Amino acid sequence: MASVTLRNVTKAWGPVKGVDDQSLQIADREFLVLLGPSGCGKTTTMRMIAGLEEPSSGDILIGEHRVNDELPKDRDIAMVFQNYGLYPHMSVRGNIAYPLKVRGVASADIGPRVEAAARQVELTELLDRKPKALSGGQRQRVALARAIVRTPQVFLMDEPLSNLDAKLRVSMRAELKNLSHRLKVTTVYVTHDQIEAMTLADRVAVMSEGRILQLGTPETIYNDPASVFVASFIGSPAMNLIEGHLRDGVFHTTEGALMRLPPGLPRQDRGDVVLGVRPEDISVGAPGEGDVDVTVFAVENTGDSVLTTIRLGAERIVARGDRYQKNAIDDRISLRCDPAHLYLFDRSSGERLR
Amino acid sequence: MRDRTLKYLLVAPAVLVVGATAVWPLAESLRLSLYAGRLSRPDFPQAFVGSSHYAWAFTEEPAFWNSVAVTAAFTVITVVLTTLFALAFALLLAPGGKFRSGVQSLLILPFAMSPALIGVSFRFMFNPEFGLFDAMFTGILPAAASINWLADPGAAFWVVVVADVWGWIPFLTLVLIGGLASVPRETLEAAQVDGASGWRVFRDVTLPQLLPVLAVVIILKAIFSLKTFDLVFMLTNGGPGNATQTLSHYVYFNGFKYAEFGYASAVAWLMVIPMMVLTYFYARFVFDRK
């Protein structure tokens, strides 16, 4: 059983807390993504699971076994590093074989297992090259092969795709997804890229400033965010966040009344709220048809859709429509927000109001 | 003025200085070695003798071979010892942190002592009457205290070795710390995760990546050891007898005590040959990194 458990784990350097009293339970064979901006503590958390950093307090368990005092090599884990950490003086074959060699696997067994791992990542022709003669994508696959050659209990991946160019990143995402499905190993994956999180994860832990803000499936995180931070971190283009106040069940901005809130959302009068609505949940129509009439500020055709930006007082709102929309700057249009996908947040705490 | 002319003008003074102060004397030294040149005689230089100085050094002069042996032994031993100690200390100091950085800064101090100064200091400390080491040995290792270090040929050689190694460890340690810093931390962590213990991480991952810097260190120290003069002059002046007479000191002795300029130049030029070989290898490291 290769579950991973964190219980009240803290990592502090003097007064600075990289990870602040966090608990987390990862199920066996789950693909968990730690998502957040740089400095949020996601990499520190993973390094503590690996044993490369010691927690200041708290317990880390792999399976039922407390591993705080164990060295990385005794935890039966494998790791893919952000810059791959390949051994430059060894060939690809040597790199992949190293975990087996250093643990005393019989040399007769090493060869076939290296070949098997290389085949899984399609590296069989490159086994005799040195890392410096490989491209970025190839090096990344060597790092993967080295991790899977041993069938450990837990895989750890530290932003493995961040050094690849955009196109390669997309194709490697699919590769990773397929590989993890086939291998069925508990995986902890660290990234700042929300698309990677959405596409690869069974569950996502969104982190900021050393704390997990929300833990849930990608759908939950996307459709039911717990705070402004989570809501605006996931989704591209980001969720529109409009400041205003509630009176008589109507949401008002500084420009005036915006819309009547549908049932299901909090209705008390409040002074400081933020209304959230995603670009794809706003539709554009002729003036008078929707919730509010506005003037077009900018139009961007991304090929698969059209993003229309409008200005509301000091705020900008982006609406995403299908690619055949034809509006021009300074046109008058109307916006209609889908009532099923509106969110209200408290302005000072950022918490979601239910 | 066009760049084309300017660039040669900018380089010219330096080239002239190097040419006049290094290249020309080198050539002149070679010329001197071909003449019988006893400086004390008024008719300097005397007859052209071709390569007879060289032949004589190799066949008739045991003192020459003594210097060669002393220099060779000294070079090999000091290179090995200094490198090993420097590597050990670099590994201790590399991890960083306030304590270690502070110690690293202190390493500059011994390095700012010139070899001549080191020679004097060690002569002071190994003095049989009031030397620091004599006192320390009497307390800890009485057998060692009974040796008159600077008067015994075998012992004196080792004193010179110890002084030289002591003097060069700080510099080589700093170089190796820089080399260790350039080994990517991820390769070490990957090895730890892969299953390697501390020793195996060092042997399989750190050391192979450190080899280029290690080679630079070894070549540099070899060159400095071959050239050693100041330390020997101040510590033992080649003695007792000629037990610690390195080639540089032998040249100095013949040139300025016996005034045999021709012969001294010949021996000096013989020293140039291993220098050129080492310089070739060193240059490879300097230029390959461009």
Add this chain to the structure above:
Amino acid sequence: MNARTRKRVLAVLQNVAILLFIATMLVPIVWIALAAFKQHVDVYQLKLVFTPTLDNFSRVFAAPYFLGDKLINSTIVATITVLIAIPIATGAAYAFSRFRLRGQTLLLVIILATQFVPAVVIVLPFFLMFRDLGLLDTRTGLVIVNLAIVMPFAVWMIKGFIDGIPIDTEEAALVDGSSRLQVIRNIVLPMAAPGLVTAGIFCFIIAWNEFLFALILTSKNAVTLPIGLALFKAEEGDLWNLMAAAGIIIMVPMFVLALIIRRHFVQGMTMGAVR
């Protein structure tokens, strides 16, 4: 014992080893420094606790040692060497860095190689030449030979610094209409100034500590500090405390200078082979 305890024990052992190491490195220096303040009697008795005295320092400056003259000679020779070497080296370093010259690699190799030539090889021709030119026992002669030693370091160090300055600002200025010389004066020199100072200090240290040439090419008037130290050697025993005082006078300026440029020491000595 588990892995964590083992790690703690190892850490303690490492710190002990480091302390032993730094003690070994510093004890000789400290011992000499102490001797400089000791009276002659205390030196013989190996005392650790003693009444310090500044007598030694005043004695070394007086007759018959006149360390003050040697101090002046060292300072003048080192300073003038640096003042000549740095501008010449900077010009060459800039040219090597920014231009492609024919035979550039060869020139650089030759400059590098001269550093590794043993001083004994070239001191003999210098002696003869200076004898004929009347340059023996002069500060001018010493400056010339120190230039020989110092120039390769200067060129390589400064070239290293200039290589590290981005070329964009110069190219922008050239496009704007500056001449190459104006670019060097207005842009490169100010940006390279810290590097020039570092190289200057490095060369100063080398010239200050230079031994063999000073030994052979001077006898009375132009004797420098390291050779002044050798003069104490002639009469044994009595004078260790004086020699230590002289040693302190030689060392202390070098300590201060070395601390100032300590970040660049490795780069300077290895001429760019490391880092």
